[in-house]
Amino acid sequence: MLKSILFALVMLFTGFTTISAQTPQKRFEEANNLFNQSKFTEAARTYQQLIDEGYHQTSLYFNAGNAWYKAGKTGMAVYNYEKALQQSPNNQSVKHNLDIANQKVDGFVGELPLVFFQQWWQNLRLLHTPNGWATGVIIFFWLFIAGVALTRFLPGRSSTYIAIANYVTAVLTLLYLSVAISTYLSANDHSTGVIMAQHKVKSAPDETSRDIFEVGEGVKVHVTDATNEYCKIELADGKSGWISCAAIKRL
Numbered sequence: 001m002l003k004s005i006l007f008a009l010v011m012l013f014t015g016f017t018t019i020s021a022q023t024p025q026k027r028f029e030e031a032n033n034l035f036n037q038s039k040f041t042e043a044a045r046t047y048q049q050l051i052d053e054g055y056h057q058t059s060l061y062f063n064a065g066n067a068w069y070k071a072g073k074t075g076m077a078v079y080n081y082e083k084a085l086q087q088s089p090n091n092q093s094v095k096h097n098l099d100i101a102n103q104k105v106d107g108f109v110g111e112l113p114l115v116f117f118q119q120w121w122q123n124l125r126l127l128h129t130p131n132g133w134a135t136g137v138i139i140f141f142w143l144f145i146a147g148v149a150l151t152r153f154l155p156g157r158s159s160t161y162i163a164i165a166n167y168v169t170a171v172l173t174l175l176y177l178s179v180a181i182s183t184y185l186s187a188n189d190h191s192t193g194v195i196m197a198q199h200k201v202k203s204a205p206d207e208t209s210r211d212i213f214e215v216g217e218g219v220k221v222h223v224t225d226a227t228n229e230y231c232k233i234e235l236a237d238g239k240s241g242w243i244s245c246a247a248i249k250r251l
Contacts, residue, residue, distance in 0.1 A: 006092060009107075013059060024050055024053075024055055025050075027046060027050060028047075028060065028063075030046060030052060031043045031046035031047050031050075031063065031067070032063065034046065035063070035066070035070075038070075040067050040068075040070035040071040041067075041071045043067040043069050044064060044067035044068045044070075044073070044076070044113075047060060047064035047067055048064055048065055048076075049078075051064060056083075056087070057087075058084045058087045058091065058094070058234065059082045059089045061081070061084035061087070062081070062084045062091075062093065062094055062097070064080040065077045065078075065079075065081040065084065065094075065097060065098075065101070066097065067078035067106040068080060069097070069100075072100070074101060074104050074105060074217050074218040075194055075195060075196040075197065075217040075218045075249065076196070076249075076251070077097065077101045077216040077218070078101050078102065078105065078194050078220065079102060079194040079196075079249050079251070081097055082098070082220065082251055083251060084171065085098065089122055089126065090123070097171045097240050101218065102218070103195075104218065105110060105215045105216055105217070105218035105219055106198065106216030106217070106218075106219075107214070107215060107219060108216075108218070108219065109219075109237045110236065111220070111236045111237055112236070121182075123179055124179060125179055125182060125183050125186070128179075130180065130183045130184055130187060133176055133179050133180035133183055134180045136176040136180075137173060137176045137177045137180055140169050140172045140173040140176060141173050144166055144169040144170050144173055145168045146168040147162050147163075147165050147169060148166060150162050151163055151166070151177065169213035176222045182244075190250040190251065191222060191224075192217070192220060192221065192222050192223070192250070192251045193220070193221055193223060193248040193249055193250040193251055194220055194221070194248070194249050194251065195215050195216065195217055195218065195219045195220075195221060195243075195247055195248060196247055196248070196249050197217050197218060197242065197246045197247060198214060198215065198216050198217050199214065199215055199243050200214050200243075201213050201214065201215055201228075201233070201241035201242065201243050202214075202237075202241055202242045203205055203241060203242070204241070204242055205227045205229070205230035205232070206242075208228075209242070210213075212241050213239060213241065215233070215235070215243065219235065220236070221233040222234045222235075223248065223250075224240070225247050226245060229244060229246075230242045230243065230244060230245060231243060231244075231245040231248055233248070
């Protein structure tokens with residue numbers, strides 16, 4: 001009896017050690033090996049499991065996109081490339097592979113390029129993480145408060161210099177606050193998505209309504225309205241209609 005208990009404990013410990021050894025990095029490398037062996041579906045599923053567990057590195061989304069593309073799942077490929085671009089908008093490798101995937105999308109319409117100030121704002125937001133911008137707001141705000149307090153105790157030229165510093169910290173506080181809010185809203189904006197399978201778009205949120213056009217797998221859409229089952233989508237060329245929300249994977 002004692003031997004049986006000890007054997008069970010040893011097997012339990014061995015199994016726990018084996019499970020613990022499967023670190024995210026090890027599983028990522030395992031997926032890379034599967035991809036190199038042309039086992040694209042298995043590799044894609046392993047990458048996707050890591051993403052679903054909360055790992056959101058650009059390289060993970062990029063590799064998942066590559067694997068899904070090779071596996072013939074254009075919608076999932078486009079989705080993962082788009083997620084990678086959300087984190088690294090200037091990543092040329094991701095942009096290149098997304099362009100290739102979009103060539104397989106039936107009815108693809110490219111989005112209008114960003115104007116210069118939109119591009120500038122986007123690059124500015126990438127200087128820090130969302131937490132970094134929020135931390136900056138707190139730091140510059142308290143520097144401003146400290147500066148205001150010092151001007152009451154330091155007379156003459158010193159107070160002039162501190163007043164100038166106060167203006168600078170006030171501007172930086174407002175800038176960091178603006179970018180922090182913009183970054184937060186962007187991170188929590190799920191109004192865009194990717195079509196996962198070819199679907200007919202209807203004129204109203206009703207199964208019996210008229211079909212007005214079709215959208216292909218991998219088309220990126222903007223969701224402008226929704227009911228319990230149907231979402232109103234708008235394409236880059238301005239066409240709009242209603243489609244089952246289950247057909248859209250939100251970004």
